[in-house]
Amino acid sequence: MARKTGSSGIETARGIRDAALKLFADKGFAAVSMREIAREVGVQVGALYLYTPDKQSLLADLMIAHLEDLLAAWQREGAGDLPPSQAFDAFVGFHISYHLTRVDEVFIAYMELRSLSPENFAKVERLRRLYENVLQDILIAGEAEGIFRLKDARVTTLALIAMLTGVNTWYRAGGRLSPERIEEIYRALARDMVGAP
Numbered sequence: 001m002a003r004k005t006g007s008s009g010i011e012t013a014r015g016i017r018d019a020a021l022k023l024f025a026d027k028g029f030a031a032v033s034m035r036e037i038a039r040e041v042g043v044q045v046g047a048l049y050l051y052t053p054d055k056q057s058l059l060a061d062l063m064i065a066h067l068e069d070l071l072a073a074w075q076r077e078g079a080g081d082l083p084p085s086q087a088f089d090a091f092v093g094f095h096i097s098y099h100l101t102r103v104d105e106v107f108i109a110y111m112e113l114r115s116l117s118p119e120n121f122a123k124v125e126r127l128r129r130l131y132e133n134v135l136q137d138i139l140i141a142g143e144a145e146g147i148f149r150l151k152d153a154r155v156t157t158l159a160l161i162a163m164l165t166g167v168n169t170w171y172r173a174g175g176r177l178s179p180e181r182i183e184e185i186y187r188a189l190a191r192d193m194v195g196a197p
Helices: 009-027 034-041 055-077 084-100 103-111 118-144 153-165 179-193
Strands: none
Touching (some): 009 034, 034 055, 055 103, 055 118, 153 179
16 A cells, blocks of 8 residues: 555654554554554555654654653743742643543553663653753752642652543543643642642
């Protein structure tokens, strides 16, 4: 099967990425073959290798792109200069709203870490650490000002991010709670965790 009529290289690359994202999220990385991705996109298997060297690289590219987009989106929030209490609230709201609209990306970014090669894991872990450090720096600044009471800044950071990201496992659009109400509840829970007034 050749390239679809009217498609371009950019569209094919996007199609491969979207198909891999959906299939990895639905079936798991190990259960998906390159042949299956090609079938989903509507190209020959050999055509995939014009866009990615292998399935491992495709997974790593998806995870790295997700984390780079996450970091860039946080930068656009412009909350870096806020006082710690406001920056904390901004981070919680940002994390919830960003992740609720990217369920597949978030699932893969957390559940498929085990599928990465050591080299790709190191790249992904570096980006994850950069994002975690955003929250950790806010917590440390707040603790220094006497706003937050922390047992351990690093452990609190990881616990908060795990709690905030966990919303993706149960949230369903159109459910009992609106995204705004969920943000409000999680913000209160998060403030309780750090002893904030």
